[in-house]
Amino acid sequence: MARKALGRGLSALISEPSWGERAEGTGPTPIPIDRIEPNPWQPRRDFGEEELEELKSSIRAHGLLQPILVRRVGDSYQLVAGERRLQACRDLGMAEIPALVVEADDRQMLELALVENIQRQDLSPLEVAEAIERLMADFELTQEEVANRLGWSRSAVANKVRLLRLSPQVREMLRDGSISEGHAKVLAGLEPELQLKLAERVASTGMSVRALEETLRGNRRRKPKGEGVETPQEIREAASRASKGVKLAVTRRGEVYRITLEADEEGALRLLRSIAELFPGK
Structure with missing residues (x-):
């Protein structure tokens, strides 16, 4: 076709x-x-x-x-x-x-x-992406405006520009045909090291775009690195002091802390006032 x-x-x-x-x-x-x-x-x-x-x-x-x-x-x-x-x-x-x-x-x-x-x-896909980025940067156009000029959808423009998130090594693999544009779009949202690792696997095994997507979904279903690491004593004590009227839990995933809480009306009001004091509006 x-x-x-x-x-x-x-x-x-x-x-x-x-x-x-x-x-x-x-x-x-x-x-x-x-x-x-x-x-x-x-x-x-x-x-x-x-x-x-x-x-x-x-x-x-x-x-x-x-x-x-x-x-x-x-x-x-x-x-x-x-x-x-x-x-x-x-x-x-x-x-x-x-x-x-x-x-x-x-x-x-x-x-x-x-x-x-x-x-x-x-x-090439990268030449299109670079030209679109130049249009937007040099002439202060939005993706929507570029899409209108080219007769594309905004999502088509966004997908092209997304290719510019590829690391230099993976961009070169796209240029020389080692990976396809479909592979590149999947890899563009990953960290550079993982991009290169998976791109090399695609190039050496002939992995399809669908298989690459399945591989990534499988990785995400696994336990993330750092999950289950013990929360430091100082943070646990602070959570305990703040828990009057509030059911509060603090979990750690790598370097990121997630705070989950349930509160009665008094506890919710106290919490919201505290947040407002910590992060005052402009």
């Missing part, structure tokens, strides 16, 4: 009023390649040589079927979308390339490049 394309597409973004008008005419304009600067907001970092060679073969046989997008910068142009097409035409020794000249600010530059690559399925 063909993978469903993500995002709304370049034509949908460009046609919206917020993208401004095309700066020059309504159709592609031949532009000298040596006057086109690269896109500083390009989210793609890995351009496969094999894919580039295939594109060059297609251009030799049929010409460039889709123009690139550029914006004018002084007497030159800056690439908005179509870096691989530009590189292929440059490698083929072409002097000019068909381009649509559009008006776009920096945020729109990044959005257009991101959407184009998503539509073409050219970006």
